Amino acid sequence: MAEVRLEKVCKLFDEVVAVDDFNLSIQDKEFVVLVGPSGCGKTTTLRMIAGLESITSGDVYIGDRLINKLPAKDRNIAMVFQNYALYPHMTVFDNMAFSLEMRKRSKEEIKERVQEAAEILGIQGLLLRRPKQLSGGQRQRVALGRAIVRKPGVFLFDEPLSNLDAKLRVQTRLELKKLHERLATTAVYVTHDQIEAMTMGDRIVVMHNGFIQQVGSPLELYDRPANQFVAGFIGSPAMNLFEAELSGAGDGVSLQAGDFTLELPPDKAMYFRDYTEQKVIVGIRPEDFKRAAEHSPGQTIPATVEVVEPIGNETYVNVTSGDVMLTAAVGRRTKIEPHSTINLIPIFENMHLFDIRSQKSILGY
Ligand code: ATP
Numbered sequence: 001m002a003e004v005r006l007e008k009v010c011k012l013f014d015e016v017v018a019v020d021d022f023n024l025s026i027q028d029k030e031f032v033v034l035v036g037p038s039g040c041g042k043t044t045t046l047r048m049i050a051g052l053e054s055i056t057s058g059d060v061y062i063g064d065r066l067i068n069k070l071p072a073k074d075r076n077i078a079m080v081f082q083n084y085a086l087y088p089h090m091t092v093f094d095n096m097a098f099s100l101e102m103r104k105r106s107k108e109e110i111k112e113r114v115q116e117a118a119e120i121l122g123i124q125g126l127l128l129r130r131p132k133q134l135s136g137g138q139r140q141r142v143a144l145g146r147a148i149v150r151k152p153g154v155f156l157f158d159e160p161l162s163n164l165d166a167k168l169r170v171q172t173r174l175e176l177k178k179l180h181e182r183l184a185t186t187a188v189y190v191t192h193d194q195i196e197a198m199t200m201g202d203r204i205v206v207m208h209n210g211f212i213q214q215v216g217s218p219l220e221l222y223d224r225p226a227n228q229f230v231a232g233f234i235g236s237p238a239m240n241l242f243e244a245e246l247s248g249a250g251d252g253v254s255l256q257a258g259d260f261t262l263e264l265p266p267d268k269a270m271y272f273r274d275y276t277e278q279k280v281i282v283g284i285r286p287e288d289f290k291r292a293a294e295h296s297p298g299q300t301i302p303a304t305v306e307v308v309e310p311i312g313n314e315t316y317v318n319v320t321s322g323d324v325m326l327t328a329a330v331g332r333r334t335k336i337e338p339h340s341t342i343n344l345i346p347i348f349e350n351m352h353l354f355d356i357r358s359q360k361s362i363l364g365y
Contacts, residue, residue: 002063002076002153002186003028004049009058011044011210018044020210022058031180031187033201035194036233040207042190043158049188050156051075062154075154078147082159084139086131086146092118093127096145110149117148120179137168144176148183155180157189161196173200194234198222206230223350228359231283231352237316239283242324243356246275254298255282258324263298265348271363272353280362283352286316289328292343300343301326308336317342 004026011019019041026032034042047053049060051072060067067075078099086095093114100110118124121141131139140160147155160176161169177200180187191197197204198218206213206221206229214226225231231239244257253269253276255262264272272280295302303319303326315334319326319342328344330336353362 003061004154004186004188005059005061006045006049007059007061009045009048009060010056011041011048011053012056017210019048022212024205024212024215026186026188028186029184031177031189031200031202032205033189033191033197033203034205034207035191035197035201036207036213038192041210042192042207045207046079046156046158046188046190049154050077050079052079076152077154077156078150078152079156079158080143080147080160082162084131084143084163086139086142088131091128091130092123092134092142092145095131095142096127096149099146099150113149113151114145117145120148120182121145136164137172140164140172144179148179153186155183155185155187157187159191160189161191169196176200195236198234204234206233208233224361224363225283225352226361228281228283228354231354231361235285237286237327239285239352240326241281241283241354242326243279244282245277245279246272247277255280257282258301258320258322260301260321260324261298262301262346268348268351275353275355275362279356281354281356281359283354284326284346285350286327287329288347288350289326289330289344290347291330292345295343300345302341302343305336305338305340305342308338319344 006022006024009019009022022045034045036042044053048055051070055068062075096114096117097110100113118127121144123141123145126134126138161172164172173196189200201218203215203217204221205215208229214221214230221230221234225234228241232241242257244255246253246255248254253264253272255264292300301321303321305317305319307318309316314332315330317328317330317336319328354360355362
């Protein structure tokens with residue numbers, strides 16, 4: 001059993017608050033991804049779990065054991081770093097065997113475990129090479145192999161795919177996911193890449209400025225972002241976020257922004273009793289627009305096409321309506337010319353609204 005639990009964990013570097021009031025329970029065998037922009041505190045959190053960084057306050061448990069003061073080597077964890085940290089003068093076999101030798105395991109056991117890990121990773125043919133004789137992808141596998149041979153209770157990954165080219169990154173993240181299923185070991189994975197987080201995590205922890213913003217499954221975060229930061233961070237192209245003014249009352253609430261007014265359906269309008277005659281932030285994902293043949297006041301957004309981006313499986317248009325800039329997905333092979341006018345209908349069911357001051361969702365999640 002290797003649950004990982006962080007309770008009220010904080011980390012200060014002199015004046016800098018790197019991680020603040022971090023609370024999270026990671027289940028045994030769960031794959032949890034910490035994601036956020038550079039400097040949000042994700043690596044520091046991982047390093048505190050690993051024992052490579054001291055904890056300013058709060059508690060970290062692995063299983064039932066409080067590990068705040070336990071040396072890294074005694075925590076039953078294995079870490080895979082972005083730069084792989086392989087020993088250049090050692091063969092692949094020796095790199096993978098090293099931690100077991102340090103633990104004084106028998107020669108037979110070491111050989112068996114290295115062979116087994118090499119087989120899982122498909123690197124049996126590379127065991128006698130040195131790191132400089134390997135490609136980036138192969139080095140990455142060796143780094144993984146070095147972690148696997150330990151049979152740890154918890155894997156910690158710090159941006160392990162960042163040094164691979166785009167194609168190999170996609171392939172390797174798939175393999176890592178399969179590997180996780182096969183090894184059934186708790187994993188905490190740090191990345192700044194939200195696509196990597198979405199595709200790999202059972203649960204994702206979105207961080208910003210040292211704080212957890214939201215914890216949830218990939219689609220929970222996508223469909224029900226708790227605040228404006230998560231809404232803008234998860235999803236590519238990003239959710240359209242713009243300021244709008246709500247007016248009216250009861251069933252008749254409308255929203256005004258750019259060159260358009262939208263009448264909100266009653267089931268949305270009911271949330272806004274406290275917000276009428278106030279500004280809010282509206283969020284609409286690019287795929288949550290339909291197109292109308294004509295402009296219909298109160299129902300559609302008339303917009304001027306600025307840029308058309310056909311990417312093959314989808315075409316995105318960047319449009320403006322007054323001072324509001326929007327990106328809309330318009331289908332795979334739609335012909336739209338720059339400078340033309342299109343009329344967009346938002347799918348209200350999927351529309352988000354955020355409080356302009358607190359930036360929290362006002363839809364009750
Ligand atoms: P990145 O993706 O760029 O690695 P991150 O989200 O992993 O970013 P951290 O490396 O955890 O962020 O850093 C969080 C904050 O703590 C940042 O403001 C960083 O400058 C600061 N920080 C990290 N390590 C130290 C240190 N050893 N001394 C002082 N400040 C530090």
